[in-house]
Amino acid sequence: MDKGLIQQKLDNTFLRKALRNFAAAYPVARAKAFEGIDFEKLRGRISDFKMAGLEQLPALVEQFTASAEKSGARVHLCTTPEDANRTILEIIRSKNADFLVKSKAMTSEEIELNHYLEKNGVRCLETDLGEWIIQLAGERPSHMVMPAIHKNRDEVAELFSRETGKECPPDIPYLVQTAREALRSGFLTGQVGMSGANVAMADSGTLGIITNEGNGRLVTTLPRTHIALVGVEKIVPSLTEALDIIDILPKNATGQKITSYVSFIKGPTGVEGRELHIVLLDNGRLRLAADPAFREALKCVKCGACANVCPIYELVGGHVFGHIYVGGIGLVLTPFFHGFDKAEEILKLCIGCRKCNEVCAAKIDIEGLIVDLRDKIRKPFGQKFLFGTLMKNRKLFHAALRTAYLAQKPFQGEGGRIRHLPLVLNRETANRSLPPIAETPFRDMFQRSSRSLVPGPESREKVLFYSGCLADFVYPDMCRDTVTSLEKLGYTVTFPQEQTCCGIPARYSGEMEVARDMARINTDVLLNEEADFVVTICPTCTMSLKHDFGKLLADDPVYAEKVRRLAAKTFNFSELAARKAGTRDSGSGTSKGERQVVTYHDACHLKRGCGVHEEPRKVLQELAGMEIAEMTDCDKCCGFGGSYSIKYPEISQEVLKNKLENIAATGAQTVAVDCPGCKLQIEGGLEAAGSTLKVEHSATLVARRIG
Known part of the structure; x- marks a missing residue:
């Protein structure tokens, strides 16, 4: 994608204002229009x-x-x-x-x-x-319904x-x-x-x-x-x-x-x-209607709602985020109507927030189709090695991360955070800082801990903790807090050392075979040990284990049933912790005026991928003893999107700015999240802006209250 064109649209103040004003007004008007109508039932029929x-x-x-x-x-x-x-x-x-x-x-x-x-x-x-x-x-x-919105x-x-x-x-x-x-x-x-x-x-x-x-x-x-x-x-x-x-x-x-x-x-x-x-x-x-993998794209009624709610379209408009048809569905239709050569670059522009899925009039899995189509486009040189050789080999991948711990030292500033990366990578830290790779990953901490050797009471339900790469190697304390919280809530926790990357970076980059291999590896690891639950603290990992593994391995006769069993017992931390809300005195007796005020950011994959929205709030209020000040657009993407923030930092940073404005307006001193990636993105933006606000995972806030 032409970076100059992207920057040109980002610099177009009228375009930005027009699209942002419409994006703000649209949900209100839409909600009013659907008053008294069961949207889910109507779009289900369609x-x-x-x-x-x-x-x-x-x-x-x-x-x-x-x-x-x-x-x-x-x-x-x-x-x-x-x-x-x-x-x-x-x-x-x-x-x-x-x-x-x-x-x-x-x-x-x-x-x-x-x-x-x-x-x-x-x-x-x-x-x-x-x-x-x-x-x-x-x-x-520049829009299917409002063609001149950019004028x-x-x-x-x-x-x-x-x-x-x-x-x-x-x-x-x-x-x-x-x-x-x-x-x-x-x-x-x-x-x-x-x-x-x-x-x-x-x-x-x-x-x-x-x-x-x-x-x-x-x-x-x-x-x-x-x-x-x-x-x-x-x-x-x-x-x-x-x-x-x-x-x-x-x-x-x-x-x-x-x-x-x-x-x-x-x-x-x-x-x-x-x-x-x-x-x-x-x-x-x-021909597309006869293709079981992609035919659902033709269910589109051409309402353009996927563009109306898209955080990327809101910033750059349809002349960047589309070809002839724009928005999320435009990215899907372009390769079939105009050829993959017209779609290669625009397919990469989707950040994967799934907001389009939420409003689609025909319940199309737009984000899922975009990801699947990336498997059919040309891949950058070296990508096959990165995912197929490095990340798929757990020992090699983890060795590389441990080496990176030493390599990062020249770029660390006060407090250990990374503020200036060399050469082209400096774009990534232009408007935010990054957390360093930890000296000791959580897997090492857990292995050395006596906790892993002392079983809990036999009556306790057993949890396998699947941390995800970012939390394991960058936020080991967050992982420790998760284990503390779960144990205080009555679970016995263990950490399977053979677990590896969930495969979502490979899948989102179009390396589907690598993603399938990683799904098989993790399925075997997590089913090898008897447990009542598998718990994650990364919503993208939750999505992978609960949904993506099943889709990737649906045609595999050996693994299809295995991934169904894994999905059935996989939960995000807040989803499982919410079951214990109301069962213990964890601050509910504290007067409202004394309770810490936090604002909560809904991770895209947690709310729209896993359907988890109320549970984190229940956990924060009833287990962590917090008062929640809801921010505007609490479920709007923070701009992280995994490697998206590296590939398109100029877009990622603009999405982040909107989120930081909404956070500041709440007056809260802490931002609660349920995603390590969201913590990385929001924390880095706040720190770079000189803000003193803290960003904490729900597991950490619960651990502090009941640990």
Whole structure:
């Protein structure tokens, strides 16, 4: 990815302000729009019928074609963008026309229709206000629903002035009126009209179109010929399914209860000589629908919500975070619609926070698909050695970390923290410090401790502690506090010395075979010893053990059942500790005014990956005796993302700034976390900013209270 382009977008103050304001307003509007509606139930229905439809998509295409042609429409199934462009040009030429008026259609952006038609002598006029602005600017949309969100009023005024030949002030009502006047002649003189469709009904051949501007109805009714360009995945069985999509789209896209116009088009109108041509676009969709690993991407209803909540999109916009289709789902669709060469760099831009999964109207595992697609792109030189040779070999990997302890000494400042790394690595410490690798990792501490040799009472439940690499080698005291807390809560704890990296760095870098090997190694280690629970203090490790191992080894007849057993007894620390809340006097009797005030940061993988949200708060309040001051966007990514903060430090640091602002606003003196990576990121940012706030893992806070 062009670092210069990323920095250019980060430096664009208007873009940053516009996207940040929308990101702040969107959740409020969306929540209001969904009042009284069971979002999970609604999107569950959509997910089910869309998946069922994809499994029989060729049959739905045939049914829709027959129904639409029965109603008088002409249906053209086009395999490639070239086929679709050529078909549309032939329809226009058959009418002796050279002027096309268009309503908004992202599918036309996908096939670059305007460029093709204008090269062949056909003038195209975008009549959607946002699309017209983009057309005048010679750009592509930066959002699927709000194409010109990155443009300010001054830029629009300049574009309108150039187009109309008169000076246009940057006054929004004036600019809207100017657009109306400029576009009106197009509506009246357009020879052929074009639209997209939000949904198509197979049983009746009907198209459903929802818009907020009247242009959609004008371009589909005033010209005598209407061309509808529709991706085949938009076909659903009937009106029943179509109404669910029409219900969810405006709410999830812009926080509206309903759009201004909902139109159903079935065949041409009864006026003599009118024609409706429906161009069904394949462009890899039928092949993708037959792919069990990635077909769910086609469940997308094109609401754009994945971009609305994405912390990376909020910073750099769609011209960086996407190709034609933007946001999380855009990253997934790009390789299938436009080729892997267009997707290689943008697939790496996802930080993996899973916020897109949380709001997706069709319950698509967007983040999971992005990670799986990284397996299919070219890997940087040396990556195979790093993961396949170094990290997979536990002894070699741990030896390298122990060597790094000595190598870091010249770069340590006061207090032992690392502030300035050499050469290109200095970008990583530009706006934060890093904790040093510990002299003694936790695995050595535990092995030397008498604790590991003295069994607890036989009635105690036994816990295997899976620490994760970062906690083991950088935060051994955090690991010690975890063991202390668990033992004080009534568990017997042991630490399997053969445990190694969970494999998530390899998986997120596209090295799936290495990730599978590491899943097998850890599964064997953690099932080799009888225990009631496996406990982690890193949510990413929890995700790996509970979910990723099962996905990676689903087709392995030897390990499929093993990983299911491992997943069933794997818990994050706070999740297991919460079971003991209310069973002991741990500060609940302390008056509220005397209790330490903390603010809590929800780790992305803990809340959205493991579904753990209330348990950490219960632990902090009832076991650690804390009072919680909730921060704004408590579950918004801190910008760590593992190696993401090294690959894209400029983006990571901007995400971190937002988090630090929200932390400071609470007035709390301590930030509680349940992830060593989040602690590293937030602690480093606070320290670099000269803040005295402390960042502590929940296990540490519990240990101090009851240890």
